[in-house]
Amino acid sequence: METERTDRAGTALLLVALAGLAIGLALHAGGRGGAAALAWTAGVLPVLAALLAEIVRGLRQGEVGLDIVALLSMTAALAFGQALPAAVVAVMYSGGSFLERFAEGRARHDMSELLARVPRSAARYVDGRLEDVPLDAIRPGDRLLIRQGDTVPADGRIASASAFLDMSALTGESMPVKLGAGAFAMSGATNAGAAFDLEATCGAGESTYAGIVRLVESAQRSKAPMSRLADRWSLGFLAVTLAIAGAAWTASGDPIRAVAVLVVATPCPLILAVPVALVAGLSRAAHFGVLVKGAKPLEAMARIRTLILDKTGTLTDGRPQIVAIDSHDGTAEQEILRLAAALDQGSKHPVAQALVAAAKARGLALPLPEAIAETPGEGLEGRVEGRAVAVGGDGFVARLAGEAAAADAGGRSPGEVHVAVALDGRAAGRLVMSDPLREGAAEMLAALRRQGIGRILLATGDRSEVAHQVAGGLGLDGIRAGLSPDQKVLLVLSERKDGPVMMVGDGVNDAPALAAADIGVAMGARGAAASAEAADVVLLVDKLERLIPGIEIARGARRIALQSVVAGIGLSVLGMLAAAFGHLSPVEGALLQEAIDVAVILNALRALRIAPRDLPGPAVG
Missing domain, CATH: 3.40.50.1000 (HAD superfamily/HAD-like)
Incomplete structure (x- = not known):
C-alpha cells in the first residue's frame, strides 16, 4: 500500500508540473506574463516540497544525491523571478523520478502470478470432520490431513503408516524420501505420495518454513542498499556546480548568472538518461525471459x-532421468521401460512420472494399464497387455516375485535411484535414474x-x-x-x-x-x-x-547509461561556463539543457537494441 501511494503521489507531481508549464506557456503567449509566472510557480512548488522531503530523508540515512542540485536550481530561479526555467527543471526532475518508479512498478506487476502459489490454509480434523483453517490457527497437537501435492504447513510427526515427501525445496535432495509412522516431517516439504495424517508439534509460526521466512526478512534488512549510478556522481558534480555559480556571481555581481549556471547544471543527463537506459535494459532482459525487479538491481547485476x-x-x-537400464532375464531394455512406464501412468509419484516422460521421449507407445494397486512409497502392480507388471523398490518387487532382493551390480552411485521391474512374477530388470547436470x-x-x-x-x-x-x-x-x-x-x-x-x-x-x-x-x-x-x-x-x-544486457545498459552521463555532463559543463560568462540567460540555459536531454535520451534508448552474443534467440515475446 505504501508503494502504491508513493507511485500515485509521484504521478500526480509530474502531472502538476506539466500542467503548470503548459498553462503558463499559454498565458505567456496571450500576453499575461504575471499570470504565467504564477502558473509556473504553482507547478514548481509541489515538486519542491516533495524534493525537499526526499533530501531530508536521504540525509538522515547518510545519503547525498543529485536531488540537491535540482532543489538549488528551482529555488534560486524562483527567488530571482525566473519562474519559467524553474518550471522546466520541475518537469524534467519529476519525469525522471516517474521513469524509475514505472520500471519498478512493472516488475512488481509481473511478479504477482509467481507469488500466488504460497499456501494459505490447512485441512484440520475437528470432531471427526475436516475443516480448512488459516495457517496461523494451527496449534501443537492438531491432526492435519496432508493431501497429495500439498505443502506441509507446520512441523510435525507422521500419524499414518508412512508418508512420501519431496524435500528438494528444503534440503536440495532431488529424490523423494519415505518416512515411517512417528517420523519428523518439516514444514515446506511437498507430499509426493498418498494422503497422510500429520500431528503438528508446533504452530505454523514456529515451524521450519516460518523460520526460513524470518531468516529471509533478516537478510533483507541487513543487505547493503544499492545506490543509484547517478548518486555516485553527485558530490563531485555538486562541488563543480557551486564553484562555477559562486565564481560567476562574485565576478559579475549579477545573481542571474548564478541562476543560469544552476539551471544549466540541473543534472538531467543523470536524472533522465540513467533511468531511460536502465528501463530499456529491463525491457530487453524481459524479452529473453529475465525479469529484473527494478533499475537498481539491473545496474548492480552489471x-x-x-x-x-x-x-x-x-x-x-531437478527431475530424475533414466541413465541406464539393466536386464536380468534377457528382456529387451526398451520393453522393460515400455511396460514399466505403461503401468506408471496410473501413479502420480515423481519417479513414475519421470519414467512415463522418458518412455514418451523415446517414442514408445504406452498401452493403458489395468487392475492397478499402489503401495505408497514402495511401488505399484497391475496388468499391461495381459502381463503382470510390478514396478518399485528392490524389496517390494522381490516380495511380489517371491525372490530375494537383487544386489546392485557395481554398487550405487551417489544420488542414484534404482527402480526394479518384475514381469509375470519374475524379476526382469532395473531402471537406474539420476538427477544429471543440465x-x-x-x-x-x-x-x-x-x-x-x-x-x-x-x-x-x-x-x-x-x-x-x-x-x-x-x-x-x-x-x-x-x-x-x-x-x-x-x-x-x-x-x-x-x-x-x-x-x-x-x-x-x-x-x-x-x-x-x-x-x-x-x-x-x-x-x-x-x-x-x-x-x-x-x-x-x-x-x-x-x-x-x-548479465550481458545489464552490462550493456550500464555502459550506455555511463556514455550518456559523460557526454551529457560534458555538454552541461560547457553550458555552465557559457552561462557564467553571461552568454546564456536562465531561459536559454533551460532550453540548452532540454536539447542536451534529447541527445542523451536518444543515446540511452540504444539499450533497447542490445543483442546478446551468447544467446541470439529470444525466450519470450
Missing part, C-alpha cells in the same frame, strides 16, 4: 564478480566467466558425495555441501570480500541467501514462491543459461 549456484533444479534439472553446463559456466565473473561456487543442502559426484568435473572454484539456509547466508556474506555476489537458487532453503546476496536470482518457472519473492531477478523460463544474456 558489476557482479562472484556467482554462487544451488545444485538441485539450478545446476541440475545439458551444456560446462559451456554455460565458461560463458558466465566471459561475462566477467571470476569466481563460481556450488552451495547445496545435499550430501557432499552427491555434490562432488555431480559437479566435480566442472572446474568450479569451490563446492560447499550439506549447508542449512543460515549457512548459505554466511557463505554469501563471506564471499563479499572479493566483490559483489550473485546467488542463484530455486528452493525455499535458498530464499535467505537470495535475499542476502547483492543480487539474488530465482528459477521462477518451477521454483518456490519464497525464493521468487526474495530474489532481485527471476528467470521466467526454466533455463539457467538465460542468466548469460541477462
Whole structure:
C-alpha cells in the first residue's frame, strides 16, 4: 500500500508540473506574463516540497544525491523571478523520478502470478470432520490431513503408516524420501505420495518454513542498499556546480548568472538518461525471459564478480532421468521401460512420472494399464497387455516375485535411484535414474566467466558425495555441501570480500541467501514462491543459461547509461561556463539543457537494441 501511494503521489507531481508549464506557456503567449509566472510557480512548488522531503530523508540515512542540485536550481530561479526555467527543471526532475518508479512498478506487476502459489490454509480434523483453517490457527497437537501435492504447513510427526515427501525445496535432495509412522516431517516439504495424517508439534509460526521466512526478512534488512549510478556522481558534480555559480556571481555581481549556471547544471543527463537506459535494459532482459525487479538491481547485476549456484533444479534439472537400464532375464531394455512406464501412468509419484516422460521421449507407445494397486512409497502392480507388471523398490518387487532382493551390480552411485521391474512374477530388470547436470553446463559456466565473473561456487543442502559426484568435473572454484539456509547466508556474506555476489537458487532453503546476496536470482518457472519473492531477478523460463544474456544486457545498459552521463555532463559543463560568462540567460540555459536531454535520451534508448552474443534467440515475446 505504501508503494502504491508513493507511485500515485509521484504521478500526480509530474502531472502538476506539466500542467503548470503548459498553462503558463499559454498565458505567456496571450500576453499575461504575471499570470504565467504564477502558473509556473504553482507547478514548481509541489515538486519542491516533495524534493525537499526526499533530501531530508536521504540525509538522515547518510545519503547525498543529485536531488540537491535540482532543489538549488528551482529555488534560486524562483527567488530571482525566473519562474519559467524553474518550471522546466520541475518537469524534467519529476519525469525522471516517474521513469524509475514505472520500471519498478512493472516488475512488481509481473511478479504477482509467481507469488500466488504460497499456501494459505490447512485441512484440520475437528470432531471427526475436516475443516480448512488459516495457517496461523494451527496449534501443537492438531491432526492435519496432508493431501497429495500439498505443502506441509507446520512441523510435525507422521500419524499414518508412512508418508512420501519431496524435500528438494528444503534440503536440495532431488529424490523423494519415505518416512515411517512417528517420523519428523518439516514444514515446506511437498507430499509426493498418498494422503497422510500429520500431528503438528508446533504452530505454523514456529515451524521450519516460518523460520526460513524470518531468516529471509533478516537478510533483507541487513543487505547493503544499492545506490543509484547517478548518486555516485553527485558530490563531485555538486562541488563543480557551486564553484562555477559562486565564481560567476562574485565576478559579475549579477545573481542571474548564478541562476543560469544552476539551471544549466540541473543534472538531467543523470536524472533522465540513467533511468531511460536502465528501463530499456529491463525491457530487453524481459524479452529473453529475465525479469529484473527494478533499475537498481539491473545496474548492480552489471558489476557482479562472484556467482554462487544451488545444485538441485539450478545446476541440475531437478527431475530424475533414466541413465541406464539393466536386464536380468534377457528382456529387451526398451520393453522393460515400455511396460514399466505403461503401468506408471496410473501413479502420480515423481519417479513414475519421470519414467512415463522418458518412455514418451523415446517414442514408445504406452498401452493403458489395468487392475492397478499402489503401495505408497514402495511401488505399484497391475496388468499391461495381459502381463503382470510390478514396478518399485528392490524389496517390494522381490516380495511380489517371491525372490530375494537383487544386489546392485557395481554398487550405487551417489544420488542414484534404482527402480526394479518384475514381469509375470519374475524379476526382469532395473531402471537406474539420476538427477544429471543440465545439458551444456560446462559451456554455460565458461560463458558466465566471459561475462566477467571470476569466481563460481556450488552451495547445496545435499550430501557432499552427491555434490562432488555431480559437479566435480566442472572446474568450479569451490563446492560447499550439506549447508542449512543460515549457512548459505554466511557463505554469501563471506564471499563479499572479493566483490559483489550473485546467488542463484530455486528452493525455499535458498530464499535467505537470495535475499542476502547483492543480487539474488530465482528459477521462477518451477521454483518456490519464497525464493521468487526474495530474489532481485527471476528467470521466467526454466533455463539457467538465460542468466548469460541477462548479465550481458545489464552490462550493456550500464555502459550506455555511463556514455550518456559523460557526454551529457560534458555538454552541461560547457553550458555552465557559457552561462557564467553571461552568454546564456536562465531561459536559454533551460532550453540548452532540454536539447542536451534529447541527445542523451536518444543515446540511452540504444539499450533497447542490445543483442546478446551468447544467446541470439529470444525466450519470450
